[in-house]
Amino acid sequence: MKVLITGGAGFLGRRLARKLLQRGVLRNSTGEEEAIDRLVLFDVVKADGFTDPRVLAVTGDLADPLAISDLVDTDTASIFHLAAVVSSQAEADFDLGMRVNIEALRLLFERCRQLEHRPKVLFASSVAVYGGELPEIVRDDTALSPKSSYGVQKAIGELLLSDYSRRGFIDGRGVRLPTISVRPGKPNKAASSFASGIIREPLNNEATVCPVTADTRLWLLSPRQAIECLVWAHDLESEAFAQHPVLNLPGVSVTVGEMVDTLGRVAGKPAIDKIRWESDPVVQRIVGGWPGCWDMTRAHALGFTGDQDFEGIVRAYMADDLAPG
Amino acid sequence: MKVLITGGAGFLGRRLARKLLQRGVLRNSTGEEEAIDRLVLFDVVKADGFTDPRVLAVTGDLADPLAISDLVDTDTASIFHLAAVVSSQAEADFDLGMRVNIEALRLLFERCRQLEHRPKVLFASSVAVYGGELPEIVRDDTALSPKSSYGVQKAIGELLLSDYSRRGFIDGRGVRLPTISVRPGKPNKAASSFASGIIREPLNNEATVCPVTADTRLWLLSPRQAIECLVWAHDLESEAFAQHPVLNLPGVSVTVGEMVDTLGRVAGKPAIDKIRWESDPVVQRIVGGWPGCWDMTRAHALGFTGDQDFEGIVRAYMADDLAPG
Ligand SMILES: NC(=O)c1ccc[n+]([C@@H]2O[C@H](COP(=O)([O-])OP(=O)(O)OC[C@H]3O[C@@H](n4cnc5c(N)ncnc54)[C@H](O)[C@@H]3O)[C@@H](O)[C@H]2O)c1
Ligand SMILES: NC(=O)c1ccc[n+]([C@@H]2O[C@H](COP(=O)([O-])OP(=O)(O)OC[C@H]3O[C@@H](n4cnc5c(N)ncnc54)[C@H](O)[C@@H]3O)[C@@H](O)[C@H]2O)c1
Numbered sequence: 001m002k003v004l005i006t007g008g009a010g011f012l013g014r015r016l017a018r019k020l021l022q023r024g025v026l027r028n029s030t031g032e033e034e035a036i037d038r039l040v041l042f043d044v045v046k047a048d049g050f051t052d053p054r055v056l057a058v059t060g061d062l063a064d065p066l067a068i069s070d071l072v073d074t075d076t077a078s079i080f081h082l083a084a085v086v087s088s089q090a091e092a093d094f095d096l097g098m099r100v101n102i103e104a105l106r107l108l109f110e111r112c113r114q115l116e117h118r119p120k121v122l123f124a125s126s127v128a129v130y131g132g133e134l135p136e137i138v139r140d141d142t143a144l145s146p147k148s149s150y151g152v153q154k155a156i157g158e159l160l161l162s163d164y165s166r167r168g169f170i171d172g173r174g175v176r177l178p179t180i181s182v183r184p185g186k187p188n189k190a191a192s193s194f195a196s197g198i199i200r201e202p203l204n205n206e207a208t209v210c211p212v213t214a215d216t217r218l219w220l221l222s223p224r225q226a227i228e229c230l231v232w233a234h235d236l237e238s239e240a241f242a243q244h245p246v247l248n249l250p251g252v253s254v255t256v257g258e259m260v261d262t263l264g265r266v267a268g269k270p271a272i273d274k275i276r277w278e279s280d281p282v283v284q285r286i287v288g289g290w291p292g293c294w295d296m297t298r299a300h301a302l303g304f305t306g307d308q309d310f311e312g313i314v315r316a317y318m319a320d321d322l323a324p325g
Numbered sequence: 326m327k328v329l330i331t332g333g334a335g336f337l338g339r340r341l342a343r344k345l346l347q348r349g350v351l352r353n354s355t356g357e358e359e360a361i362d363r364l365v366l367f368d369v370v371k372a373d374g375f376t377d378p379r380v381l382a383v384t385g386d387l388a389d390p391l392a393i394s395d396l397v398d399t400d401t402a403s404i405f406h407l408a409a410v411v412s413s414q415a416e417a418d419f420d421l422g423m424r425v426n427i428e429a430l431r432l433l434f435e436r437c438r439q440l441e442h443r444p445k446v447l448f449a450s451s452v453a454v455y456g457g458e459l460p461e462i463v464r465d466d467t468a469l470s471p472k473s474s475y476g477v478q479k480a481i482g483e484l485l486l487s488d489y490s491r492r493g494f495i496d497g498r499g500v501r502l503p504t505i506s507v508r509p510g511k512p513n514k515a516a517s518s519f520a521s522g523i524i525r526e527p528l529n530n531e532a533t534v535c536p537v538t539a540d541t542r543l544w545l546l547s548p549r550q551a552i553e554c555l556v557w558a559h560d561l562e563s564e565a566f567a568q569h570p571v572l573n574l575p576g577v578s579v580t581v582g583e584m585v586d587t588l589g590r591v592a593g594k595p596a597i598d599k600i601r602w603e604s605d606p607v608v609q610r611i612v613g614g615w616p617g618c619w620d621m622t623r624a625h626a627l628g629f630t631g632d633q634d635f636e637g638i639v640r641a642y643m644a645d646d647l648a649p650g
Contacts, residue, residue, distance in 0.1 A: 055577070132568060149492070162477065
C-alpha cells in the first residue's frame, strides 16, 4: 500500500515515517494489515536522511493544485495530513496560515473526492481549537472557541474533515493533539515551543526563557506517544469516527511550575537555573487560553494509551533524544 | 451611511431592506444613529419592486472577486451578509454550497480586510450548525456538530467571522437564526421549508405535505422578529460580541404536532385536512438533528426579544402576509 505523509519533513512527520518503516504494515480500509511498499514524504523542504527504498521524498507546496494532483492518485491508500503552519507563525502571517492550514487541506480533500477512492485521511488537529473560558476539564461536547488564527484554521479543518467524511469522499479521522513535549532539536514557531525548551535546553546544558507564569497549566503528550496515537487512530475501523470525526487524544495535565520541579528532580538544581522567567504576553494569552486538561473517556475506550506522568515524558526524551553526554 | 445587503433579493434580504428604508437610520461604529443614504441590494437575481431613491439593486455573483471589489468600498459602513445557498440545496450541490457559503464569504471578508475600514458585518448563521446528540436545551457552550454540508459551511463562516473580528479586520456579529416560520410565498430548497408550508398552504386553501413526524421538535422565529433581531444585533456595541462573536437568537420551541394543533385552533379542521403526512428520510434526518430549544439567557441580556408563542407567529403571518381572503 502507498502511504503519504504531508509535512513529512516536519518533526512529527519524520518520526512517523521512521515508525511506519519499522512497523512495515498498516491496516487498510478492509481492516487487514497490509505491507507499506511506498511511503511518500511530501514537504516544502526535503525530508532527507531516509535511505529506505520504500521512501520517496518529494518537495512542493501543498497549496499548489498541480503539486497535489501529482502527489495523490488512486493508489494512495492512506494520508497522514501533518503539513501546517504552526501557532505563532499563523498568528504573525495570517495569509500563510489560511493558505496552508485551510486552502491546502481543502485542495487535498478535493483531490481525494475527485479520485473517488475514499482514502483514509488522518488529520492532526490541536488543543488550540479550544479557547476562552473553559470548564476545568474539557469534554467532547465542549464548544470550540479558538482565540488564535491557528486554532480557527484547525477548527475549520476539522469541520471540512467531518463533512468530506460524512459524504463519503474520504475516510477521515481527526485527532486533537495535546502540546507535544519534549520535542528535540531547536525551538520552533509554535506558541508552545517553550513547553519543550524549558526541559530540553537545561538537559543540554543550555540557557532558555520561560515566557509564561508557573501556574500556567498545560496538556502534554510525548512525541513517542503522539506517534503511537497517530498510528492507532489510522488503524481503527472507520465506525469509531462515524459520529464524532475528531477525537481528543490522551494527555498529561501539569503546570509549568510542576514541569520545572520535575526537571529539578531528574537533573538537579543546576538544570533549573538555566531557565530565565520572562513573560511574553502574546504567548501567555495564546497558550493560557488552551485547556489544561480534557476528558479521556472516549480515547481510552478506543484503546489509546498515553503517557503515565510528566516524569515519564522527561525520561522518554532522555532515552529517545538526548545525546549521550 | 452606505449599507449593503448581500442576498438582498432573498426572503429576509427584501424584508430587511423594507425595514431599513422605513427606519431610515442605523447606529454607526461610534454608536450614533446615522441616516442611511444608500442601500445596496446585491444578489444573483435582481431585487425588484424597490422605488425608493436610496436603493441600488445590483446583480452579480458574490463568489466573483471582481464583483466584490466593485461592491464594497470604504464608504460601505455596514454589511448584512445574507447571501447563501440554503440547506437542501447545499446538500444536493456540494460545490455550489462551498462556493457561496464559504468562498464568497471569505472573499467578502478579505475585501473588508484589504480596505482596512473595519465595517460592521452581520452574518446570518443557522440552527443547522448543531446536530447529532444534543442536550435538551442547547447552551452557548454546547459544541457545534453539524450533520449537513449547510451546517458545516455556516459553522466555518462563524469561525472566519470570529477570527476576522478578533484581528480587527471587520466588526463582526454573528446571529444563529432559528428556523423562520411562517415564510410567505412558495416553498424553497431549505430542508425546513415545510415548517412554513404546513401553516401557509392550508391558510391559503392549498394542499401541502409534511415530511417529518409529529413529534419532531422545532425552534422557530417569525420573519417579523427575525428582522427586528438582525437590526438589533447590528446596532449593539461591538463589545457585546467581543468574547463570543456568535449569538443564539431567541425562538419558540414547538413540535410539529403542536404547530398543526395551533393551525386547527386558528383556522379550523378543514385547514388541518390540507396536510398530507408523508415522511422524507433526508429531511427528517437533517431537521431532526437540529436543536428544538436553546438557552436564551444571553440573547435576553442583550435586549433581544422574540415571539411569545407559536400562535403569535401564526397570527403575525396572517397580519403581515396573508392576502385578505
Ligand atoms: N507538535 C505539536 O506540539 C503539535 C500539537 C498539536 C498539533 N500539531 C500538529 O501536528 C502536525 C505536525 O506538527 P509538527 O510538530 O511536526 O510541525 P512541523 O512544523 O515540524 O511540521 C510541519 C511541516 O509542514 C510543512 N509545511 C508547511 N507548509 C507546507 C506546504 N505549503 N506544503 C508542504 N508542506 C508544508 C513544514 O515545512 C513542516 O515540515 C501539524 O499539523 C501541527 O499543527 C502539532
Ligand atoms: N429563513 C430561514 O429559515 C433561515 C434560517 C436560518 C438562517 N437563514 C439564513 O439567513 C439568510 C437569508 O435567508 P433567506 O431565507 O432570505 O434565504 P433566501 O434563499 O431567500 O435568500 C438568499 C439569497 O442569496 C442569494 N444568493 C445565493 N447565491 C448568491 C451569490 N453567489 N451571489 C449573490 N447572491 C446569492 C439568493 O439568490 C437569495 O436571494 C441566509 O444566509 C440563510 O442561510 C435563514
